[in-house]
Amino acid sequence: MRVRLLYFAVLRDIMGTAEAELTLPEGTRPREVWERMRVEHPELADYTQPPLTAINESYASPDAVLREGDELAFIPPVAGG
């Protein structure tokens, strides 16, 4: 299945891009996507727990099951206002 992954703020800087199209096995969870990012990017090595997670523009559990066409984003610590 295909999932669109969006990167914001510090994650966009680390990944060097604003988004990626991922092809993932059925049943993949955001936590596993984070783990893959962590392995590939040493800047994230210390972050064993994923940041807050959003699926289709709403907060979701990092253990929710992703579905075909979902838009996934990891939400680093927010600082609005």
Next chain:
Amino acid sequence: MMAYLTDDPIDASALVRSIMRPSDGAYVLFEGVVRNHHEGKAVESIFYDAYRPMAEKEIDAIVREVARLIPDVAIAVAHRLGHLVVGDASIAIVCASPHRTESYTASRMLIDRIKQTVPIWKKERGPDGEEWVGWQK
């Protein structure tokens, strides 16, 4: 009620005019402003980034929830994004009500909640370099 994100300077008086009703006897305007320091470090400018559609939804949900908790308050919120310098307003919140107490209460509740959950980030720039606020390297 209105809430929006903008790349332009916020026109606070337009925000006030947009929600005031003849029955309102008071409004409270809160503006958050870029300051020249953060945790002991000098700040020259801030870049605000957002997950725009989600940030708009989250602010909208907060506005609706506060309006539910404090009846008869009219609310407008504008959050600016992009590159801001010291003295620029990053957020403006207007609350109007027949009597002042409700507007003061709603204003405080709105800014506290917006800071907690809305997916907006800031990168501070100063003489020592730049840093995403809240991210521990």
